Amino acid sequence: MLEVKEITCVFGGLVALDKVSFTIRPGEITGVIGPNGAGKTTLFNIVSGIYSRTAGQVLFSGRDISGLPPDQLARLGLVRTFQNIELFGQMTVLENVMVGLHTKSHCGILACALKLPWHLAEERRIRARALELLDYVGIADLADDSAASLPFGKGRLLEIARALALEPQIMLMDEPAAGLNSRETWELGDLIRKIRSSGVTVVLVEHDMELVMDVCDAIVVLNLGQKLAEGTPRQIQDNSAVIAAYLGEG
Numbered sequence: 001m002l003e004v005k006e007i008t009c010v011f012g013g014l015v016a017l018d019k020v021s022f023t024i025r026p027g028e029i030t031g032v033i034g035p036n037g038a039g040k041t042t043l044f045n046i047v048s049g050i051y052s053r054t055a056g057q058v059l060f061s062g063r064d065i066s067g068l069p070p071d072q073l074a075r076l077g078l079v080r081t082f083q084n085i086e087l088f089g090q091m092t093v094l095e096n097v098m099v100g101l102h103t104k105s106h107c108g109i110l111a112c113a114l115k116l117p118w119h120l121a122e123e124r125r126i127r128a129r130a131l132e133l134l135d136y137v138g139i140a141d142l143a144d145d146s147a148a149s150l151p152f153g154k155g156r157l158l159e160i161a162r163a164l165a166l167e168p169q170i171m172l173m174d175e176p177a178a179g180l181n182s183r184e185t186w187e188l189g190d191l192i193r194k195i196r197s198s199g200v201t202v203v204l205v206e207h208d209m210e211l212v213m214d215v216c217d218a219i220v221v222l223n224l225g226q227k228l229a230e231g232t233p234r235q236i237q238d239n240s241a242v243i244a245a246y247l248g249e250g
Contacts, residue, residue: 100165
C-alpha cells in the first residue's frame with residue numbers, strides 16, 4: 001500500500017532522516033516509534049506532503065507521490081491527523097465533519113448560492129453521513145456543540161471522524177493518544193482496530209508503548225534519523241538495539 005524508499009531529509013546541516021526505507025502492507029496497523037528526535041513526525045510530514053524530501057521516493061499503491069501536496073494526496077486516499085488537534089473551532093462538531101465530506105461534493109457554487117434542489121438533496125446526504133461518522137467514533141450526542149468547547153479526548157475523536165469523511169485508503173495518525181487518559185487510550189485502541197476492520201490501513205506515530213504493542217501488526221523503529229529495526233511487536237520487544245536506544249545504552 002505504501003512504500004518509503006531511501007527517504008532523506010536535510011535541514012541546513014542537520015540530517016533529520018537518512019535513507020529510511022520500509023513498506024506498509026494493506027489492511028494492517030503499523031506503528032512508527034522511536035525516542036524523541038528520531039525523525040518520526042518529519043517522516044510523516046514528508047509522506048503527507050507537508051515537508052519536501054531531500055532524496056528518496058514515496059510510493060502509494062505503486063504510484064510515486066513524492067512531493068504531491070496534501071490536498072492531492074487526500075483525493076488519492078491518503079489522509080492524516082495531527083499531534084496538535086486541528087479543528088474549526090467556530091463551527092459545530094457536525095459542521096467540522098461536513099467540511100470533510102464537502103470535498104466529495106458535486107454541486108458548484110451557483111447551485112449552492114441559488115439553493116437548487118439537487119444541492120439541497122446533497123446537503124441532506126452530507127449531513128446524514130456526517131452524523132453516521134460521529135456515531136462511528138462515539139460522539140454523535142455532541143453534534144450541535146461548538147468544536148472549540150470539546151474536551152481534548154473528544155476533539156481527537158472529531159478529528160478522526162473528519163479524516164474518515166475523506167474515505168481514505170490509508171490513515172496516518174500522529175500521536176493519537178497524546179493527552180488522553182488511560183480510559184480514552186483504551187477506547188482509542190478499539191477505534192483504531194475498528195477503522196482497520198473497515199478496510200482502512202493505519203499507520204501511527206505513538207509514544208504510548210502499551211497502545212502500540214496492543215494494536216499494531218508491525219512496527220518500524222527510528223533512531224537518530226535512521227531505521228533501527230522493523231518487525232512484529234514481539235520481535236521489537238526482544239530487540240536489544242531497540243532496548244538500548246530507549247534506555248540510552250550502548
